[in-house]
Amino acid sequence: MVAAARRLGSLLDDLAASRGDLLPWAPVVFALGIGAFFSASEEPGVASALLAAVGIAAGLVLRVRGAERWHVPAVALVLVLAGLLASMARTQMVAAPVLADRYYGPVTGRVVGIDRSFSDQVRLTLDDVTLNVVARSRTPERVRIALHGDDGFAAEPGQLVRLVAHLSPPDSPVEPGGFDFQRIAWYARLGAVGYTRDPVTILASAQRETDVWAFRARIALSRAMQSRMEGQAGAFAAALMTGDRSGVSRATTEALRDSNLSHLISISGLHMGLLTGFVFALCRYGLALVPPVALRLDTKKIAAIAALLAACFYLFLAGPSVATRRAFIMAAVMLSAVLLDRRALSLRSVAIAAMIVLGLEPESLVEPGFQMSFGATVALIVAFQHWKGIAHRVPSLLRPAVALCLSSLAAGTATAPIAAAHFNRIAEYGFVANLAAVPLMGLAVMPAGVIAGLLAPLGLAGPALWVMETGCRLILTIAETVAGLDGAVIPVPAPAASVMPLVSLGAIAIALSRARWLNLLGASGVALGLLSWSLAERPLVLVAAEGRLVGVMTERGRALSKETGASFVASSWLEADGDQAEQAEAYARKAFVGIRGKVSAGLGPFTLWHVTGKLAARRAEDLCRPGAIVVMEGYWHGGRPQCLLYDAQSLARTGALALGLDQSGRVQQLAARDLSGKRLWNDRALRAWRLDN
Known part of the structure; x- marks a missing residue:
């Protein structure tokens, strides 16, 4: 005990002596508190908030009055609890109504978002929503609707529209531990999602509301660019400069993803860095050509101010998405460092940017964009710190090429596990694709975009737009070529939460x-x-919420109970298995046999039945016997079931299920709700109490 105490004391002394170098650890410790919040099985209440506040106060007292060796642990305690409190506060601040049940009928709202759905349909986000027979206090603040029947509708920002739509609450995870769309929707204040097959009626044209100025400018610029550039190259260019991805097809998105170039289409640190870097260089070297100015003024700081203004305009134009805000904060911190005569790109500046992002939006921690952006940035800084020590050994003519390879390798190594965990795939040739595409972005596409923006008021943007279109077309060609190579994508199973x-x-x-x-x-x-x-082993059996689909793991991969229907659930399961099969291929594995709406598969000593359609209730009653597991789409109307039964009512309580067999042959069950917990974004009663109070 004495030796352990001495070692602890020595460690505390070392921490106290080096606390000036511990700033990069601040966001890591802050993130521990955020992680604790999101991993909790129940929503922390007032008592938890009070305890955290007391802990912060105690940590501050210890920091001010305690021995020097306790200063670092005191600050760490404060940061952890501050992360917890920030998460709790943010979750309460974004609280908004969520649709209680399915809805079909008229929907009226104002267009505040345009994008594309999973099925490649144009999708509208509406606010100021009105739903028939739904009280105003229970009406979602925002809804998102895919236009299945009117893909050619050209929505305008701010339009008041009316349509007849099918709406439902945001979906729960498709499997235990899977992607939690309910949580994402909660922080976006998105209270319902759905689709319409009917035409959209315009009730009022776009008004001059100030809150949609940026959206209107973004869509106008996007459409102007696409009118000057043909095909997907124009849509890609518009997405780069404005963040409007509604013109980018699913095929293009998949090619970019399979070649590890999908980060190019999402406005992120790369775009903001290229834009601000080009503006900074243009201003600084332009002013250097004017000797009276260069000799009298600090051109470096003038260039930094110009680049910061350009970043502000880019943020305004591209919209306040999470990725764009995060990229702006990173750029603003680094440019502020230049103004304060500090190193712009350092671990300290990245730590400050991360603290600001996590403080404003703690939910960013669990999103792939945050993880990949900061992971890549830290990897690049560390890699080039080592590069400085060996660069002199490389011939000067080869240094740019080696530095480019090093940057792609460092960023790719840092982001590959993150991308694999979230998207269940590794782009095998992503290193090559980035080596070819990123220089095009930095040397041609983004500079041409900036120059086109400067020359557009004079009517001279044509040549710059041609350069930009050519560069975008080349990038898409690289993406399609790399994605088409044999073995371009290596499927990866989903990892455990730890x-x-x-x-x-x-x-x-x-x-x-x-x-x-x-x-x-x-x-x-x-x-x-x-x-x-x-x-890690994948679940033996997966059951979709509401009983829409069942999947059984076989030697050839997961076999599905339906050839069509519940396509998003099917693709999510197969991707999480690390399986590249389509739904029809998985159904053809024939673990399930029977007729349409009544299929069965063997599961150890049990027979697993999946019954769907109008006759599901009657079929379930006939099949529910000892030794049977019955999953039905719909509600059970019989008495006490003699089988292990999962109907719409029981699945509504549990969410999606993972089933397995223990060594004695008994069924083991894990519910999505067991892992998601009882949180504001997934518990109707808890959410209703919060909104009513």
Whole structure:
């Protein structure tokens, strides 16, 4: 005990001595509190908030009045609890009504968003929503509707429209531990999603509301660019400059994703960095050509101010999406560092940007965009810190090429596990695709876009737009070529929930620490996380919420109970299995046999039945016998079931299910609700109480 106490005291003394170098760790510790909030099984209440506040006060007192060796632990305690409190506050602040049940009928609202759905349909986001027979206090603040029957409708920002739509609450995870759309929708204040097959009626043309000025400018510029550039090259260019992705087809999106170039179409740190970097260089070197100005003024700071203004305009134009705000904050912090005569690109500036992003939007922590942006940035900084020490050994003519390869390798290595965990795929040739495409973005596409914007008022944007269109066409050609190569995509099964925290914390320890023992601990965390990922087993049986689909794992992969229908659920399951099969291929594996609406599969000592359609209730009553597992689409109307029964009512309580067999042959069940917990975004009673109070 004495030896352990001495070692602890020595460690605290070392931390106290090096606390000036611990700033990069601040967002990591802050994120621990955010992670604790999102991993909780129940929504933290007032008591938790009070305890956290008391803990913060105690930490501050310890920091001010305690011994110096306790200063760092006190700050760490404050940061962890502050992360928890920030998450709680943000979750309460965004609270908005969520549709209680399915709805079919008239929907009236104002157009505040235009994009494309999973099925490649134009999709409208409406606010100021009115629903028939739904009280105003229970009407969602925002709804999102796919236009299945009117794909050619050219919506205008701010239009008041009316349509007849099928709406439902945001979907729960398609499997236990799967992607939680309910949580994403909660923070976006999206209270219902759905579709319409009927034409959209315009009730009022777009008004001059100030809150849609940016949206109107974005759509106008996007359509102007697409009118000057043909095909997907124009849609791609418009997405780069304005964030409007409604013209980008699903085929283009998949080609970019399969070639690891999807980050090019989402306005992120890369775009903001290229834009501000070009404006900074243009201003600085332009002013250097005017000797009286260059000799009297600090052109570097003038260029930084100009670049910051350009970043502000880009934020206004591209819209306040999470990725765009995050990119702006990173650029603003780095340009502010230039104004304050500090290093623009350093781990400290990245840490400050991360703290601002997480403080404003703690939910960003669990989103792939945040993880990939900051992971890539940290990897690049660390890589080029080492590059400085060896660059002189490389011939000067080769240094740009080697630096480009190093940057692609560092960023790709940092983001590959994150992309694999979220999207269940690794782009095998992504390194090559980025080597070819990113220089085109930096040297041609983004500079041409800026120049076109400057020359457009003079009517001289044509040549710059041609350069931009040519560059975009080349990037899309690279994406399609790479995506079409054999083995371009390596499917990866979904990891367990503990894998990415282990891998991420381990990688951060390696990147940020100079202590050898911490580097070894970090490497062990990464190795343990990857090992547990490789040994993970997928569920034997998956049951979709409401009983729409059932999937059984076989030697050839997961077999599905339906050839069509519930396509999003089917694709999500197969991707999470690391399986590239389409739904029809998975159905053809023939683990299920029977007639349409009544199929069965063997499951150890049980027979697993899936019954759907209008006759589901009657068929379920006939099949529900001892030794049977019956999954039915609809409600059970019989008495006490003699089988293990899952109907719409029971699945509404549990969400999607994962079923397995233990060593004695008994059925084991894991529900999506077991892992999602009782949170504001998924519990109707809890949410209603919050909104009523």
